[in-house]
Amino acid sequence: MVDLLDLTLPELEQWLQERGEPRFRAVQVWQWLWQRMARDFDCMSNVSKACRALLAAEARITWPEVARVQESTDGTTKFLLRLEDGAMVETVLIPSDSRDGVRRWTQCLSSQVGCAMGCTFCATGSMGFERNMRMGEILGQILVARAHLGDDRPDWPILRNLVFMGMGEPLLNLTEVMRALRSLNDDRGLNFSPRRITVSTSGIQKGLKELGESGLAYLAVSLHAPSQELRAKIMPRAARWPLPDLLAALKAYPLKTRERITFEYLLLGGVNDQPEHAEALARLISPLKAKLNLIVYNPTPGAPYSAPSEAAVLAFEQALWQRHITAIVRKSKGSDIDAACGQLKAQNRAD
Ligand code: SAH
Ligand code: SF4
Numbered sequence: 001m002v003d004l005l006d007l008t009l010p011e012l013e014q015w016l017q018e019r020g021e022p023r024f025r026a027v028q029v030w031q032w033l034w035q036r037m038a039r040d041f042d043c044m045s046n047v048s049k050a051c052r053a054l055l056a057a058e059a060r061i062t063w064p065e066v067a068r069v070q071e072s073t074d075g076t077t078k079f080l081l082r083l084e085d086g087a088m089v090e091t092v093l094i095p096s097d098s099r100d101g102v103r104r105w106t107q108c109l110s111s112q113v114g115c116a117m118g119c120t121f122c123a124t125g126s127m128g129f130e131r132n133m134r135m136g137e138i139l140g141q142i143l144v145a146r147a148h149l150g151d152d153r154p155d156w157p158i159l160r161n162l163v164f165m166g167m168g169e170p171l172l173n174l175t176e177v178m179r180a181l182r183s184l185n186d187d188r189g190l191n192f193s194p195r196r197i198t199v200s201t202s203g204i205q206k207g208l209k210e211l212g213e214s215g216l217a218y219l220a221v222s223l224h225a226p227s228q229e230l231r232a233k234i235m236p237r238a239a240r241w242p243l244p245d246l247l248a249a250l251k252a253y254p255l256k257t258r259e260r261i262t263f264e265y266l267l268l269g270g271v272n273d274q275p276e277h278a279e280a281l282a283r284l285i286s287p288l289k290a291k292l293n294l295i296v297y298n299p300t301p302g303a304p305y306s307a308p309s310e311a312a313v314l315a316f317e318q319a320l321w322q323r324h325i326t327a328i329v330r331k332s333k334g335s336d337i338d339a340a341c342g343q344l345k346a347q348n349r350a351d
Contacts, residue, residue: 005136112168171207
């Protein structure tokens with residue numbers, strides 16, 4: 001039985017046409033699914049009774065099930081979600097400062113159950129890879145979040161931005177992630193323009209090229225080290241694509257007007273947070289149209305790292321500014337609820 005959330009709009013059109021439904025039907029159903037967040041067919045009041053019966057007999061709508069919600073004192077809200085086969089993934093809602101009294105949100109999405117990249121600092125990486133998420137599961141995270149926020153006005157959404165920075169390496173689940181991005185872009189559906197979406201990658205050659213050519217999202221690259229040698233220690237599998245080659249690909253990466261590549265640099269105490277690292281990093285990225293997010297490491301049990309000292313973080317940031325690199329320390333949100341990638345799932349296992 002097909003899950004309607006797994007069909008793109010053209011696929012839904014074809015599916016309905018094959019069953020004798022008129023062409024306009026697909027858009028009606030699509031709007032119910034993605035804008036009005038329907039979870040059953042009965043509520044689809046402008047869809048004929050016959051069609052609703054057909055849908056009930058041959059299709060389903062499966063949202064991820066919320067297994068656990070944790071809210072941080074700063075508003076960051078983390079969901080542990082159970083997928084149909086029992087697989088668990090996480091998604092996080094991060095509040096942005098409110099203008100005009102209305103709080104807006106950014107959602108951090110997972111794209112795989114687990115991750116094959118095995119970065120040494122990452123809770124998801126330590127779990128290994130279970131499976132790819134399907135389009136409906138990826139986008140289902142957004143439905144859960146919008147329902148939680150009561151975000152039901154497609155013309156004025158308070159869920160403003162999406163970042164693929166949850167569990168998994170999105171560019172290793174390229175087919176489903178690209179389908180999700182295309183569906184997000186549809187203004188009769190979730191209506192997220194590419195400027196409101198960022199895909200974060202540890203650097204996957206084939207996927208990077210395809211994402212760039214599609215123009216469907218902004219790009220963030222997890223760098224975490226200024227040299228091939230150190231990067232190979234911190235993220236051994238990602239570093240199989242040598243740093244000079246990754247940077248050459250990024251130089252050639254197609255950017256939109258005013259777009260810059262975001263580099264993410266996780267500061268690990270005593271490992272990559274010293275002045276010489278800042279200097280090498282500045283040299284490395286200054287030829288690129290880029291900005292830098294410095295992320296303070298959130299300790300994960302069992303990982304061989306500690307958080308950097310506050311003084312080291314400040315000095316690192318200043319060294320970059322002096323070299324005219326736009327570097328911003330990302331305030332660690334939700335650290336009281338282990339909001340870093342994979343941590344809630346890891347903790348749940350330990351419970
Ligand atoms: N696989 C992709 C996207 C998901 S990971 C990638 O690696 O880019 C996204 C981010 O989570 C990484 O950039 C990393 O900086 C962050 N992260 C992982 N573990 C963390 C931890 N323990 N503390 C802080 N940030 C962490
Ligand atoms: Fe995978 Fe990203 Fe974690 Fe590395 S940091 S193990 S690529 S999820």
